[in-house]
Amino acid sequence: MSNTIEKTVLMDQETIPVKQIKQDFKMVTFSLGGKDYGIDIMKVKEIAKFSQFTYVPNTPPFVRGVYNLRGEIISIIDLRIFFHLPVEKRKDGVENGLILRLEDYIIGVIVDSIDKVVGIASEDIQPPHPIFGDINVKYISGVVEYNGTLYxxxxxxxxFGKEQAVQKAHPLEALELSLAEKPSIGVTPKESVAVGQTEKDFIRETLKTFKSFHVTPVNEKWLDVRFEQWRAERGKQGRDLQIKSVDEADEFLRTFYSSYTDTLWPDEFAASFLELIKDFSGKVFSIWNPGCGKGYETYSVTALFLKQIPDAVLKVWAMDNDLLSISTAPNLVLPSENLPSYILPYTVKGKQGIGITSQLKDRIFFEYHDVLHVNVVPECDLILARDLVSFLSPADQAKILEEFYDKLKPNGILILGNNEEPIETTKWVRISNKNFSAYKKNIE
Amino acid sequence: MRVEYINPFVESAYNVLKEVLNCQVSRGELYLKSTSTPVLGVAALVGLAGDVEGRILFDMSKETAIKVASVMNGEELKELDDLAKATITELANMITAQAVTKLHDLGFKFDLTPPAIFTGDNMEVTTAEVEALIVPMVIPYGKVEINVAIRERL
Incomplete structure (x- = not known):
């Protein structure tokens, strides 16, 4: 392929007839800030010299004004200002420009100087390289060489085109809106979707910094909803949207956390868990509970599992990389009141308060372990990892979800945080109920 | 690593070092490591087998090892000779034995291998499939890192 391109270029320079046969794309070339550009000639209505603009107040700086083109009013954009390139002031006040005919309206652009019309073969156009500096690469459709110059x-x-059909309004208004969305332009437009996006990106960054909370497809749906709430809350309080401290990040994440991760599950909550595992049958079971914290949910799950299947041979691997939390787990002291009914058979009164009997404890391995290291656990019937995945880096999130998939038995259940979902949704089947975000492997 | 194993090792390391060296001992922050660990220069290794499998590594620089051996022997040693090596081996043995005794009382049963000592520069140790708990102990003669990698048998 590269050979043919070279050949064409050579022929362009030497034999003119061949070139004329080949060319099927014509463009008007011009210079901007000392570099050469081209625009498809089909988009160019005419080449013009603009001399008298009517200045329009309250527009972005790159809008030079409106111009009367034989009775038709068009707006004039200075491409050099638009792309932040140096502007040469002309003494006579006459500017070189092109009148462009776009799909929906006509617009004038100012350039440094118009060069000529060039015919090329469209197969010679190469895709733009992503590191082109001056002009955002998404506005460049290709690069082509002609007579030793790159255009x-x-x-x-x-x-300039309208991006959404909604903007069927007046051409100028539509133009201003679509221009306002271009990220490189330092204007303050009216409230629009694009602005919300910037704020949201900022919140993503600060959540990462303060709480190492990474927004990915795992929790994106939650973020979208939460962002709107946040905007409303903060608007009411007259505070701006940005998160400036760990406390504010905590406040933002308040609705993210799943219920009862740091306490024994109350009976009605436990009932919906039993509902989830009602189809389990067999005798030997393994449960993996990474990120178990102080172990409350581990004890709840273990006791409930035994309630459902009393003669189960059950082993539970519960891990956390917070040494302080996990250290308290094996000798957890329970509150003396309001204990859920399912835990009562496994409680014993000790010196320090109500503890958990070895009958339950012996089934659980509490490990000080980092889930990103090698996980030595057998194939599991249940993996309970609520509010864990979101706090890992995006690469680690994908890795750990993959590992969950590998470590789960064919009919096993994965429980993620209430506001989390797996990234590769096709690999999982959602079996959630109102209290749990649960998944089974999608086995074709 | 199971939480129950951590404290016996930390406690016995603290107690034994304090007792035999008769000096100030402080414990650094515990952490986990899964990649290969560089060895400081002198490493005494004790293997474990039984309900669990794994090993414990006592790691220190050569200078620290010589100073520790000097104090334990009550005489100034100039280099890491046989006597010094035997002394470090004994230190490893004492700490592990005390930890294992504590664990035995808690109901965990396993056997030890006799300690082996490794010396040299630029060494690393890797235990595939087990992450290591690092317990840094700071004594006036330097730092002793206790590197515990134990796992349950599945």
């Missing part, structure tokens, strides 16, 4: 071909539809 960047601008995609004017992307530059």
């Amino acid at each position: 960047l071909i601008l995609d004017v539809e992307k530059l």
